[in-house]
Amino acid sequence: MRGVAILMVCRHNICRSPLAEGILVHALKTHGMQRMVKVDSAGTHVGMAGQRTDERARKVARMFGVKLKRGRSRRVVAKDFEKFDYILAMDQDNYRDLLQVCPDEFVYKLALIRSFCPETEQPEIPDPFYGSVKGFENTYQLLDSAVTGLIDELRRNVLR
Secondary structure, eight states: OOOEEEEEEESSSSSHHHHHHHHHHHHHHHTTOTTTEEEEEEESSOSSTTOBOOHHHHHHHHHTTOOOOOOBOOBOOHHHHHHOSEEEESSHHHHHHHHHHSOGGGGGGEEEGGGGOSOOSSOSOOOOTTSOHHHHHHHHHHHHHHHHHHHHHHHHHTOO
């Protein structure tokens, strides 16, 4: 059984993608799959690399029993397209930004994270940065449902 590497991507790598990374790592541990899947996060427009995850994202994660790693923001780099099996964008803007820099032979790895959701009435994860903690709670719920679908996908088609 070959391991899988997943990269979560948002704009600045301080809200949505670290939250998605934490939720997925937590879910993988819950399902006993943590040794089979490597997870990381990055941003398409990281202004100042090395920023900590937004305190509101950390707070909401703690509310749901999810521990976020103490990592710092980083920008998507060329090597990521080769290294990761799934590169999951939070919204259409992130997806388009990834398409612009992704080598053609790796485009098949790109997807919206919500594409793994059975209920796709909201295809994107909205950026909660300019809102309140409530927005981060909504982001958590949307990501949690997407991660559930992603885990199902991995079990069905990858980690057999």
